[in-house]
Amino acid sequence: QVQLQESGPGLVKPSQTLSLTCTVSGGSISSGSYYWSWIRQPAGKGLEWIGRIYTSGSTNYNPSLKSRVTISVDTSKNQFSLKLSSVTAADTAVYYCARDQASWGQGTLVTVSS
Amino acid sequence: SYELTQPPSVSVSPGQTARITCSADALPKQYAYWYQQKPGQAPVLVIYKDSERPSGIPERFSGSSSGTTVTLTISGVQAEDEADYYCQSADSSGTHVVFGGGTKLTVL
Numbered sequence: 001q002v003q004l005q006e007s008g009p010g011l012v013k014p015s016q017t018l019s020l021t022c023t024v025s026g027g028s029i030s031s032g033s034y035y036w037s038w039i040r041q042p043a044g045k046g047l048e049w050i051g052r053i054y055t056s057g058s059t060n061y062n063p064s065l066k067s068r069v070t071i072s073v074d075t076s077k078n079q080f081s082l083k084l085s086s087v088t089a090a091d092t093a094v095y096y097c098a099r100d101q102a103s104w105g106q107g108t109l110v111t112v113s114s
Numbered sequence: 115s116y117e118l119t120q121p122p123s124v125s126v127s128p129g130q131t132a133r134i135t136c137s138a139d140a141l142p143k144q145y146a147y148w149y150q151q152k153p154g155q156a157p158v159l160v161i162y163k164d165s166e167r168p169s170g171i172p173e174r175f176s177g178s179s180s181g182t183t184v185t186l187t188i189s190g191v192q193a194e195d196e197a198d199y200y201c202q203s204a205d206s207s208g209t210h211v212v213f214g215g216g217t218k219l220t221v222l
Contacts, residue, residue, distance in 0.1 A: 009172060030207065037211070039213075044212075046200065046213060046215050046216040047149075047151075047200055047202075047213040048158065049202075049210075049211040049212060049213060052211065060209050061213075062210065062211075063115060063210065064115065072195070083206050096156060096157075101147045101149075101159050101160070101162055101202070102159045102168060103158060104156045104158075105156065106156055
């Protein structure tokens, strides 16, 4: 069964770039036909889809975040990554990675603060 | 922007049936998915493709679709079902994923 684990800095300064990695185990990120996604959840609020990358490499992003988001895959490390630029306090949230709908990581808290 | 509309809260007594709705224009064209989220935990998929139940999910969870509304039904609600529930789907092009605002299910 595939497992996903988010990693990255827990604290990012305003205006900097948030960078997170999702490590996939129990299966190859380059096999099959899957969407690899990032989702976030501010404390006490709902889920927000950030974007996804397909096995082929094509990407889709939330229109409200598109100008600041990049999702990429590193098949050699069996990982995919999220970069969110020009962050503000509003980007403080628990960030989840997921494969399609069924498999999610446990989430990682990222706080934007000076 | 495209939105999925859910009621903020639903309350039921143990043993009763809870129904949580999710409405949006593109739901006749795009599948809906339902997640259960308990405090401090990642969401868990409980229904996929409108009405399919993943392995390991109790039979009391079911999903249905009618026009622009999909419904998550929990029959014989148990105390452990108290959680936030989110629907998820995509816009009419299928390009952008969206979540509903979430429904807090309270078991009285």
